[in-house]
Amino acid sequence: MQKALKFFLFLLFVVVLVWGYKYFEASQNKAIVSEDFAYGNGRIASTEVMVSPKMAGRVEALYVQEGEIVQKGQKLAQLDTKELEAQLQLIYAQIEQARENKNHALALLEQKQSELSLALKNFQRAQTLRKKQAISELSYEQEETSYKSALASQKAAKANVAQAGEAINVAKAQAAILQVKIDESTLYAPIKGRVLYKLAQDGEVVGGGQNLLVLLDLLDTYMSIYLPTSQAGKIDFGSEARIVLDALPNVVIPAKVTFISPQAQFTPKQIETQDERAKLMFRVKVNIDTTLLEEHIHKVKTGLPGIVYIPMVDDPLWPDALNKLPKSYQAKTTNMN
Numbered sequence: 001m002q003k004a005l006k007f008f009l010f011l012l013f014v015v016v017l018v019w020g021y022k023y024f025e026a027s028q029n030k031a032i033v034s035e036d037f038a039y040g041n042g043r044i045a046s047t048e049v050m051v052s053p054k055m056a057g058r059v060e061a062l063y064v065q066e067g068e069i070v071q072k073g074q075k076l077a078q079l080d081t082k083e084l085e086a087q088l089q090l091i092y093a094q095i096e097q098a099r100e101n102k103n104h105a106l107a108l109l110e111q112k113q114s115e116l117s118l119a120l121k122n123f124q125r126a127q128t129l130r131k132k133q134a135i136s137e138l139s140y141e142q143e144e145t146s147y148k149s150a151l152a153s154q155k156a157a158k159a160n161v162a163q164a165g166e167a168i169n170v171a172k173a174q175a176a177i178l179q180v181k182i183d184e185s186t187l188y189a190p191i192k193g194r195v196l197y198k199l200a201q202d203g204e205v206v207g208g209g210q211n212l213l214v215l216l217d218l219l220d221t222y223m224s225i226y227l228p229t230s231q232a233g234k235i236d237f238g239s240e241a242r243i244v245l246d247a248l249p250n251v252v253i254p255a256k257v258t259f260i261s262p263q264a265q266f267t268p269k270q271i272e273t274q275d276e277r278a279k280l281m282f283r284v285k286v287n288i289d290t291t292l293l294e295e296h297i298h299k300v301k302t303g304l305p306g307i308v309y310i311p312m313v314d315d316p317l318w319p320d321a322l323n324k325l326p327k328s329y330q331a332k333t334t335n336m337n
Helices: 002-032 082-131 137-184 290-295 327-336
Strands: 037-051 057-062 075-079 186-188 193-198 213-227 240-245 252-260 280-288 305-311
Touching: 037 193, 082 137, 213 252, 213 290, 213 305, 240 280, 280 290, 280 305
Parallel strands: none
Antiparallel strands: 037 213, 037 305, 057 075, 075 186, 193 213, 213 280, 240 252, 240 305, 252 280
């Protein structure tokens, strides 16, 4: 009985402590801002970008490690291209063979054109002699047949030249396709960001579309919060917002509202209390200033909890606690004004 009583008292203490913290947190936020501001809890997050090859292959090398900052266009990974390069060399040989065939066809065409020219002259002479009845019908028909035969041979020679040229074009197209595959076997960073996950190792065989790396687009860093209808309806796209992280309570991070959910939803468990989750809320996303992220990109850490403050009125009067903006951002806004 005594043990049960102690457990009950301990459980009661924990509940009181949690609710006390929630009350203290709410009272602190209310003390910071007036009713003209909405606020909510969230965590810093960045857009994830998957890096994967278009085709299957063996990973020859991965050049980055988890946590490393990469620049846009930086070489990240290399797939083995030995087989593709061998196929490309075969196509190049076929192109050379097709060129030789075309040269032979051109030489043959030149010969057939000479034969046609001679046959045409003989046929024209035979036509003149026939009018004068100075040639037999048989001789005339022989010259006419020779001419028609030479003409057909010349057309066939032209067709051979065109066919040889088309064979070269086809082989060049195949070579271009192989070259594209070889080029795409080298993977480059599509963004400037941090390597979040390394999902493959050197020597592994991966499939087309299989993720090798996951990058965080640190220049697209944001925080999502959940607000009730009464507050979400008073917020506009592009509204100024400010973030205060739990780890840096004396630093105010400028941001802007970039997304307001068109549909209400229940808030996630890790954001609000059980009673608050029973209410339908609207997700609001605020993005941190890109210039500021670029300046402090090595310090950006996702997952950090904090509070977002958003004004619900035009020309809000920010309290002193939320006016401690970075000097570089203040200088930028001053220049813009």
